[in-house]
Amino acid sequence: MEVGRVWLLVLMLILATAAKKPDPVREAVATFDQKAFLENIRTLASDEFEGRSPGTRGEELTIKFLAKKFAEVGASAGNPDGTYFQKVPLVGYTIDTGASLKLIGSRGELSLKFADDYVAWTRRLVEEVQMQGEVVFVGYGVQAPEYGWDDYKGLDVKGKVLLMLINDPQVPDERLFGGKAMTYYGRWTYKYEIAAKLGAAGAIIIHETGPAGYGWNVVRNGREREQFTIDSGNKNLGLCPVEGWITYEKAEALFKLAGKDLAEAKRAALERNFRPLALEVKAELLLKNKLRYVDSHNVIAKVEGSDPKLRNEYVIYVAHWDHFGIGGSGADRIYNGAVDNATGTAALLELAKAFSKARPKRSVLFLAVTAEERGLLGSAYYAEHPLYPHNKTLAVINIDSMNVYGRTKDVVVIGLGASSLDDYVRAAARLQDRVVKPDPEPEKGYYYRSDHFSFAKHGVPAVYAESGIDYVDKPKGYGMQVRERYVSQDYHQPSDEVREDWDLSGAMQDIELLFRVGYEVANAKRMPTWRPKSEFRAIREASLRGK
Ligand SMILES: [Zn+2]
Structure with a gap:
């Protein structure tokens, strides 16, 4: 063979190896499966699960289902006691x-x-x-x-x-x-x-x-x-x-x-x-x-980090599994909570599956919490009785009620400006050609009204991002229209059920975005921080000093 040909062959070999070099993010993203996601939402929001009220048969079915599914997608038991559960003692x-x-x-x-x-x-x-x-x-x-x-x-x-x-x-x-x-x-x-x-x-x-x-x-x-x-x-x-x-x-x-x-x-x-x-x-x-004393449970799963030096540091995804159970006087008495929050809970399963493929340096926890609808109780209990130290927890990413109306051009971060996690959201949004926008109604204090807040109170940087309202291929105003319809007709009502006309492409887009946020934080050189004006910064600094 002439020298030139040999070189060409070598070059081709190099290129071929480079192309085959596994890209964990691409592989992980390829595991996202809209059909499986919908199937899990259907199960969680089914009448059989009785509206997932804490301490009921609906809870039993829900937490067993989640533990089984986490195991199936390759996430191990998240409680150091070897189980997927954390008992949460509640009192009515x-x-x-x-x-x-x-x-x-x-x-x-x-x-x-x-x-x-x-x-x-x-x-x-x-x-x-x-x-x-x-x-x-x-x-x-x-x-x-x-x-x-x-x-x-x-x-x-x-x-x-x-x-x-x-x-x-x-x-x-x-x-x-x-x-x-x-x-x-x-x-x-x-x-x-x-x-x-x-x-x-x-x-x-x-x-x-x-x-x-x-x-x-x-x-x-x-x-x-x-x-x-x-x-x-x-x-x-x-x-x-x-x-x-x-x-x-x-x-x-x-x-x-x-x-x-x-x-x-x-x-x-x-x-x-x-x-x-x-x-x-x-x-x-x-x-x-x-x-009336009632035992309820958080469900927790874990994907161990790939770096032995960093695997005792954590990123947490949190979503509440609970809803209002059975009640009311109408014909349909089951509060299925399909959007709120079977969608977020099912997203945890998709994320656990992806992370078990990608395995970043630090460990990733998937925390499905109870009793959010009763005042953020499950997440508050975890935050007060953490299974992993707060000062080893880099970030908390909350998912509550996903978008079921299709892809959007924007991402809304509730409490934008609170921490450097915003930068991760921006970078991930850019990859999807989306823009990050602040909460349109900051005076309502939404940052303080879902589970990420239980962690923020203990100083752990926490982010709550949602699909925006600017929909791809939809007329202007469509986003606000569907949102207002949901709030006035289905929010916290028995009619929050799986609909045949749902378009989950937007939720899939958000799952990918949130995956990238957590993945980058779990691999990053530095821990995310609160911005100087944040009311949680001093708490975090004390916690990192071991106080
Ligand atoms: Zn909710």
Whole structure:
């Protein structure tokens, strides 16, 4: 052979080997299977699964199905105890709605009616709780060191009944409290947490429709029904004894009992130098509680990392498997929860299959959590009892209710700007010729209303991305139209079922995008970080220092 020919042969050989060199990402992406995805959604959302309510036969079927499927796609048991399950002890509590809230001031007394004037409950696991204490108005009730803001100014509020405003201080300075967007300080959950931390006897939030984002009807509805909370093992004595809301009108009346003006106090609360206002009114309430203990389960699977030095670090995908079970009075009583969240749960199975092919350096966990619909309880329980350390967990990627209407040109990141995970989403979106957009309604605080938030609270960078609203080959406005139709007709209704006209190509597009995000993080040199203005950054830094 001539020399030239030999070279050509060598070159061809090199090229052939290069072409055959396995590309794990391409191979992994090739495993995504729309038919299998739909089949799994059908099973999860079937009537047989009875709406997947925690602690029911529907739960039993669901968690067994998921464990079997995870094993089939090559993901091992995720709990270090060798199982696919993490037990989540829940408690159902039903409060006595006949109780009345008594307010006693020097200028008279008021007796408030449950549901019409106020609502209150206890998440402490006790049969009876008696609240008795002086009412103190604490403005927004916020302690935010990163904004140099403290509504308490060192006042000892132990044993007091705190009265506070909803949302975060809507100050003109856009740099404070995220401007128009709601920060965690604005959520009612935060208000009850800070009250508990400061040892208050009660925490009552003054309702206002605008700042809350919903009317009094939403606050009062369903309070007579059983609610759920986590059994933390100490009868939940770490929680504030009484938590509740009061209507704006009754809060005004309460102020009048003290000879004070609520509107004036509200204005003062917008100032950094606000001081708590003792109202010289006593609040009294006796609550009786009926308790029911229920064991539920998170399902967890794992694909071990390929690098022995990095495999004890983790990326977590989370999706809630639960929905509302059976109830209501209509002809169809099964809350199938097909979109919410059989789609996200089935996506976990697709992702586990792909990762078991691709195996990045770090390990990847697939966490299907319970009781999201009851207040993010399954994810909160995991976050409080993590099976893998938070400071070894690089990121959490949440999937809740996938797009069933086709491909989109955009991706919406809820809480865009919170962490460097945005960059991963942008890079993955670019590969699909899609653009990343912020949440169109940041004032509603959606970032704080699904499972990724349970992790953010413990400092773990968390991202929640969804299909956008700009659909490929669809008229303008189509995206908002289908979204509004879903929210008004099917969201949290028995009619959230698998439809024959679904187009899952958009969901597949998102699964691929989320796969790439997790894959890149699991291989990256550096850990993702919160942006400096994030309220979770300090928590993360402390956690990484081992505190
Ligand atoms: Zn959901």
